[in-house]
Amino acid sequence: MLTGIHFLLTYACNFECDHCFLYCGPSAEGTFTIKKLVRAFEEIHRIGTIEWVYFEGGEPFLFYPLVLEGVRFARGMGLKTGVVTNAYWATSPEDAELWLAPLASLGLADLSVSDDQFHHDSEEENPAKPASKAAERLGIPVCSICIEEPTVEAGASKTQEKGEPVVGGGVMFRGRAVEKLTEGLPGRQWEEFNECPYEELDEPKRVHIDPYGHVHICQGLSMGNMDKNPLSSLVKDYRAGLHPICGPLLKGGPAQLAREYKVEHEDRYIDACHFCYLVRSKLIDKFPQYLTPKQVYGLE
Numbered sequence: 001m002l003t004g005i006h007f008l009l010t011y012a013c014n015f016e017c018d019h020c021f022l023y024c025g026p027s028a029e030g031t032f033t034i035k036k037l038v039r040a041f042e043e044i045h046r047i048g049t050i051e052w053v054y055f056e057g058g059e060p061f062l063f064y065p066l067v068l069e070g071v072r073f074a075r076g077m078g079l080k081t082g083v084v085t086n087a088y089w090a091t092s093p094e095d096a097e098l099w100l101a102p103l104a105s106l107g108l109a110d111l112s113v114s115d116d117q118f119h120h121d122s123e124e125e126n127p128a129k130p131a132s133k134a135a136e137r138l139g140i141p142v143c144s145i146c147i148e149e150p151t152v153e154a155g156a157s158k159t160q161e162k163g164e165p166v167v168g169g170g171v172m173f174r175g176r177a178v179e180k181l182t183e184g185l186p187g188r189q190w191e192e193f194n195e196c197p198y199e200e201l202d203e204p205k206r207v208h209i210d211p212y213g214h215v216h217i218c219q220g221l222s223m224g225n226m227d228k229n230p231l232s233s234l235v236k237d238y239r240a241g242l243h244p245i246c247g248p249l250l251k252g253g254p255a256q257l258a259r260e261y262k263v264e265h266e267d268r269y270i271d272a273c274h275f276c277y278l279v280r281s282k283l284i285d286k287f288p289q290y291l292t293p294k295q296v297y298g299l300e
């Protein structure tokens with residue numbers, strides 16, 4: 001049952017991080033308008049099962065009035081709300097409080113703050129610290145997201161052979177992370193990647209919706225477009241087995257996706273998402289309505 005909607009409020013960001021899986025940055029285009037936001041909330045109401053709404057990006061605080069309005073709408077419908085931010089706006093403790101106080105008064109239930117060296121030069125002193133402290137003072141539950149540079153560790157999980165290297169650090173190898181962070185990292189045999197390790201493709205519990213109307217099951221993997229078909233209908237009519245990309249992924253992960261469409265590929269990949277993302281990139285022209293928008297594949 002779908003219980004969460006994550007608004008990719010904008011693809012724009014003041015940073016251009018190497019690990020970003022959506023290719024966000026200062027020149028990335030696509031931002032929600034208030035009209036689209038209102039329409040999305042009407043659909044959320046129609047779906048009837050949504051409990052949580054998140055605002056993320058890109059950097060949602062670049063469009064602060066939209067965040068405020070979105071949280072206000074959601075709270076008015078009795079939904080729990082969260083915001084994901086890099087905290088660039090927390091230039092001092094007082095300023096951090098100024099930005100967060102209106103959200104606190106609306107009852108924001110989660111502030112997720114990126115606090116790592118991809119976003120900030122120093123891990124000790126950076127805007128994430130005053131942002132988190134201000135949130136605590138204002139009674140907003142806060143958590144930090146810390147992604148580290150990929151590291152190579154000895155294999156330990158049940159899916160890896162003993163001693164085979166595993167890449168740690170929390171980077172998702174999709175989007176810009178594939179372009180920037182994969183060099184020199186060890187790979188594993190492609191046939192091993194026979195399931196999707198993260199998304200509940202069969203019955204998604206949350207989807208991401210973007211400014212172009214795409215309803216993402218995973219980044220760049222769309223259920224359909226809510227500018228063309230109402231979100232509530234897309235959700236109701238979604239059948240993973242009939243979806244040309246989710247069907248094969250569900251049957252046998254990225255390996256099955258590659259087999260089914262006879263996609264040429266290398267022998268080894270860092271992880272399932274790395275393989276999946278590259279296979280999907282080669283299928284964009286075949287399934288343009290499902291593998292979209294192109295910009296999250298670094299193509300526009």
Ligand code: SF4
Pocket residue numbers: 174195196197198199218219221249254272273274276277
């Ligand atoms: S990239 Fe592919 S394998 Fe990874 S979570 Fe998304 S759908 Fe699953």
